[in-house]
Amino acid sequence: MSNIYRDVTLNQVSEQDIGKTIRVAGWVENIRDHGGVSFIDLRDMYAVMQIVIRDGKLLEGIRKEQAITVEGLIEKRDEETYNPKIPTGTIELDAKEVTVLGEVYSQLPFEVMTSKSVVHEDVRLKYRYLDLRNQKVKDNIIFRSKVISYLREKMTSMGFLELQTPILCASSPEGARDYIVPSRKFKGKFYALPQAPQQYKQLLMVSGFDKYFQIAPCFRDEDARADRSPGEFYQLDFEMSFATQEDVFAVGEEVLSSVFEKFAPEGSVVTKAPYPIISYKQAMLEFGSDKPDLRNPLRIIDVTDFFQKCTFKPFIGKTVRAIRVHADMSKGFHEKLLKFATGLGMGGLGYLEVLEDGSYKGPIDKFIPDDCKEEFRTLAGLEVGDTIFFMADKEERAAYYAGMIRNELGEKLDLIEKNAYRFCYVNDFPMFEKDPETKKIGFTHNPFSMPQGGLEALNTMDPLDILAYQYDIVCNGVELSSGAVRNHDMQIMEKAFEIAGYDKEVLKNKFGALYTAFQYGAPPHAGMAPGVDRMIMLLRNEENIREVIAFPMNGNAQDLMCGAPNEVTEQQLREVHIKVRD
The missing domain is CATH 2.40.50.140 (Nucleic acid-binding proteins)
Known part of the structure; x- marks a missing residue:
């Protein structure tokens, strides 16, 4: 026909x-x-x-x-x-x-084929159906479809079974803020949209499904960032039974390397497996971040102990980090870098330059004893023509400042490797952390992770010293994936949650399905979930994640096109037993 x-x-x-x-x-x-x-x-x-x-x-x-x-x-x-x-x-x-x-009945709000940078984003999002006619915008969505199709084929070829988990589930007390859905049939009770299919995929492993995956929609009531869409996102969620951390690493490497090699712009370099593995502690020291950008050749060193022997009072009793750079820097460059540093909250930015005769020039030189200068040269690996910058504060702030200065130096001195996708694993995250305000111990990341050392570690070690079998995949300074070896033992689960302030009754109430299932022969299992939106954002070299989503919300979590969130009728509210307070 x-x-x-x-x-x-x-x-x-x-x-x-x-x-x-x-x-x-x-x-x-x-x-x-x-x-x-x-x-x-x-x-x-x-x-x-x-x-x-x-x-x-x-x-x-x-x-x-x-x-x-x-x-x-x-x-x-x-x-x-x-x-x-x-x-x-x-x-x-x-x-x-x-x-x-x-027919076109109204004046077009903007020229469809105009560069997206010319039209205000809110106007583009309000008329997204017109914006998507623009070939460059449409190409991103077509590209997204091809990547997701390839991911499905790849996971299936590796023996993973695609399964769907529920969208309406129970609210959990961990992680980000839930989107909650009131129940019509059960007055005063609520469903939640899943922040991730975490419990369900673990239950699939208990059920005897060996390898699971899905392109999973996830919902978190979080504020937007350039690499995070408010409300919802998609991830390549996968889980494996009878698996170790290393088994998950091998799958992550095979999937991500293959998809980036296939879809990255022509001429790009992609990290080959095995990816570098960097501990959380090492990442915070050398990069000042748990999301290290390996395209930047600069590394941070710790010079705290050395400066306790010197007479520079602002460094004494502080954590001192340093970055060595070999580049020509004008006085104007130093002034701009100092302005950047003070904008971060730093009191200043100390530095030393290594002159032709090997001597130092800079405001800190006079505070280093002469008999210690050779020791410092060796410690920092200094050579003629180098400049070394210093950041000092409490350990956490010093790491943050050093990481930000490292990034700024890499960008402004054009040191970042071009056309490259540099992957690494970051692992050995702390299991617990102390809330700076309440001083209470809580989970650092995923509460379902297996603590290193198991039950013995939980019973005998300071909680803040316990590491978890948790890991992230980072690409070019962007966290692409988080994952963990799961805690599949009921006794370990009880103790871990007890340390984090949840008694057994809370555990049974909030995580009852997992808690009960672990009494019936749960296998060791592990997995991770690379973010699909972030993956495509990197592959398309887009600076904002909204450019790779067909119908994104704006940065204020509003759907300007359909008018969400919007008001509902009094009848709708009554049906779900809700009253709006003033």
């Missing part, structure tokens, strides 16, 4: 069709009047084609972004009018009939 709107899509038309009468359909991208002869650039999802209008009546009422169908004869263009930028650039369609299928 023939299609009444089009015989072919525009990408299917070629020079082989010259002399044929065909019907095509799409949107009017542009109209050009050349006096007696007019041209329409017709666009569908697949390509653009030039339509020649020799009968002016056919053009009456035609305007940009109308959906139209056109019938006419395919002709060869004059050679001087070839357009090498489009696949159909050597042919055109001589229109005999033009019919409007979808």
Whole structure:
């Protein structure tokens, strides 16, 4: 049965069709009047084609972004009018009939093919259906579809079974803020949207499914960032039974290396397996962050002990970190870097330069005893032409400042490796942390992680010294994935939650399914969940995650296109037993 709107899509038309009468359909991208002869650039999802209008009546009422169908004869263009930028650039369609299928009744809020940087983001998001007609924006979404399709094929080929877990689930007291859904049938009770399929995928392992995955929607009531969409996101969630940390590492490396090698821009370099493994402690020391960007060659060193032997009072009793750089830096550069440092909250930015004769120049030189200067040269690996910068504060702040200065130096001195995707694992995260305000012990990350040392560690060690079998995959300074070897032992689970302030009754109430399931032969299991949105954001070199999502919320967690969040009727509220307080 023939299609009444089009015989072919525009990408299917070629020079082989010259002399044929065909019907095509799409949107009017542009109209050009050349006096007696007019041209329409017709666009569908697949390509653009030039339509020649020799009968002016056919053009009456035609305007940009109308959906139209056109019938006419395919002709060869004059050679001087070839357009090498489009696949159909050597042919055109001589229109005999033009019919409007979808009228444009209002003035367009913006030119669809205009660069996205020209149009305010809120306007783009309000009229996202128009924004998605822009080829560059549409290409991101098509690219996303191809990546997700490849991930599914890859995981299936590795023996993983795709399974779906519930969207309506129970609220949990850990992690980020839940989105809650009131129950109509059970007054005063609520469902929650899943922050991740955490408990369900663990229960699948207890159920005897050996390898599970899904492209999982996750919901967290968090504020937006450039690499985090408010409300919802997708992750490649997978879990494996009878698996160790190393087994998960091998799967993560195979999947991510293959997808980045296939989809990264041409000429890009991708880290080969095995990925570097960096402990959390080492990452915070050498990079000042648990999300190290390995494209930056600069490393942070600890010089705390050395400066306790010196007379520079601002460093005494503080954690002191340093960064050595070999580059020419003007006085203006130093001034800009100092301004950046003070903007972070630093009191200043000490430095030393190594001169031709090996001596030091800089405000801190006079505070280093002469008999210690050679020791410092060796400690810091200094050479002629080096500059070394110092950051001092309490340990956590010193690490943060050093990490930020490292990033700034890498960017401003153009040291960041180009066209590269540098992966690493960060592991050995602390199991527990102390809340700076309440001083209470709580979980650092995932409460379902296995503590290193098991029950004995929980019973005998200071909780703040216990490490967890937790790990992240980081690429170019972006956390792509988090994961863990799971705590599958009921006794270990009870003790871990007890340390974090949850008694057995809370455990049974909030995590009852897991708690009970672990009494029936739970296998050791482990997994992780690389973020799909962040993966595609990196592959497309986009700075904002909203550019790779078809219908994103804005940075204020609003759907400007459909008007969410919005008010509901009093009847709807009554049905779910909700009253809105003033």
